[in-house]
Amino acid sequence: MSPIDTLSRTESEKTAVQVAENITHLVPYSPGKPVAEVERELGITGIIKLASNENSLGPSPKAVEAMHQFALKMHIYPDARSFELSNALASALEVDPACVVLGNGSDDIIHLLGITFLEPGDEVIQAHPSFVRYEAAAILNNAPCHMVPLTSDWIHDLEAMAAKVNANTRLIFITNPNNPTGTIVSQEALDRFFECVPERAVVVIDEAYYEYAANREGYPETLRYVREGRNVVVLRTFSKAYGLAGLRVGYGIMPPDIANWLNHTREPFNVNLMAQEAALAALSDTEHVDKTVEMNEAGKQMLYRTFEEMGLGYTPTFANFIWFDSGKNSRAVFQALLHEGVIIRTGDIFGAPSHLRVTVGTDAENAKFVNALKKVLPLL
Ligand SMILES: Cc1ncc(COP(=O)(O)O)c(C=O)c1O
Structure with a gap:
């Protein structure tokens, strides 16, 4: 080991960071997976993100x-x-x-x-x-x-x-x-x-x-x-x-x-x-908010019908996302959907291992999610 290596190891040991005890209990926030990250990791394009309850109509x-x-x-x-x-x-x-x-x-x-x-x-x-x-x-x-x-x-x-x-x-x-x-x-x-x-x-x-x-x-x-x-x-x-x-x-x-x-x-x-x-x-x-809420209501109804047809339990929502029970391991469902270019949220981070949360998007996004879900669930 060279003197430089020894020096750097000793220095890093000496300066090992000591943080306040309570900080060691903090779990860093895990945001919805960004589209660009999935594109890089899987080499696919045309990905949609329905993971962070954003407004798919965009800003006002x-x-x-x-x-x-x-x-x-x-x-x-x-x-x-x-x-x-x-x-x-x-x-x-x-x-x-x-x-x-x-x-x-x-x-x-x-x-x-x-x-x-x-x-x-x-x-x-x-x-x-x-x-x-x-x-x-x-x-x-x-x-x-x-x-x-x-x-x-x-x-x-x-x-x-x-x-x-x-x-x-x-x-x-x-x-x-x-x-x-x-x-x-x-x-x-x-x-x-x-x-x-x-x-x-x-x-x-x-x-x-x-x-x-x-x-x-x-x-x-x-x-x-x-x-x-x-x-x-x-x-x-x-x-x-x-x-x-x-x-x-x-x-x-x-x-x-x-x-x-x-x-x-x-x-x-x-x-x-x-x-x-x-x-x-x-x-x-107000026009933009009204349009957003209208799109959300129509999207919700379409997704409810889909869950019902597929025999999946869901919780009627007052927001722009739906909590549903895939009946499968939510991580596996999440991963399979990623490969279909759809990012949603697993329920395991919330202590519900077969649940997932999907944001209601535009008609086209909702349709892409539904097609992907219908394709992957029977394979899991
Ligand atoms: C219930 C709830 N509160 C607060 C926030 C934080 O929102 P923001 O900091 O973007 O205003 C969120 C974001 O997802 C949320 O779901």
Whole structure:
């Protein structure tokens, strides 16, 4: 061994990275597999991705137009308070602008809630399976996260969640519609839940898929809890129905004192200028959102019919994805679909080994998925 080798080994041992204990429990987020990666790995083209609940219609054309216009302004910093966008959201939602906090995606707000509210000894409650970033916020802040199983119908079990509440409970996450199952909780269930929750706990209602559910019967109105002055944060995003996932704009609506503290903890320029302008334009593009929701409704019905014909169980959805039971190993189904140029999500990461989650796409994408599924399932 040369002196150089010896030196480098000793040096790397000396500098072995020591991270905080809680960080070693973090599982890096596993995003939907990118199209370019599958193209590289399998050498095929024409791949479709129905794995990340994106909007297959693309961004709002008004947002695209705004981005072209504002490209020439990229040498200036964004407005740190996202003044215009916050005000536009506040007036659309009929809340005070002081109730709105913008984030680099709603992920950012989840992160901010963790660092703002959690101290060692505090506890978090979430449903399982549900969105994985809540647990990450808990781990980052040394707070245990209680995972409360969904009911057998894949719905949040709010009674069981309420039973987990104690004096240390600080954050409670309710995902409505839930990801990955597309199910919702009712207004009555939420009202009953709030009767059991102490003031000290902040209840976060994650409505990332709000636009798909808003006009459906049974979907609760939750901003009223904020207006009533409860410690409630409602999360929404421009990533899903508005088709702006790549830009990263999400927001929370909450009582002004909570908003004030999140404004202390967030990065000053957490929403970039292009994102602020595009989101502002997208907000006025109701035509694009309506078209998106319409496409989703038609796609859902077609996929339901297919699952029924194939004898596969599925969960009726309030969002733009469907949770279905392939009856086979979900990893094997996922791999076989990849070879057919279709990327979806396995359920095993959510603890459901034969389930998968597919995003509802355009007619052509849905048809490609259905043909691929019909081809691969009998072979597995
Ligand atoms: C339930 C839920 N919440 C939050 C997010 C994060 O969305 P974004 O950070 O893009 O706003 C997602 C994204 O998939 C989600 O499914």
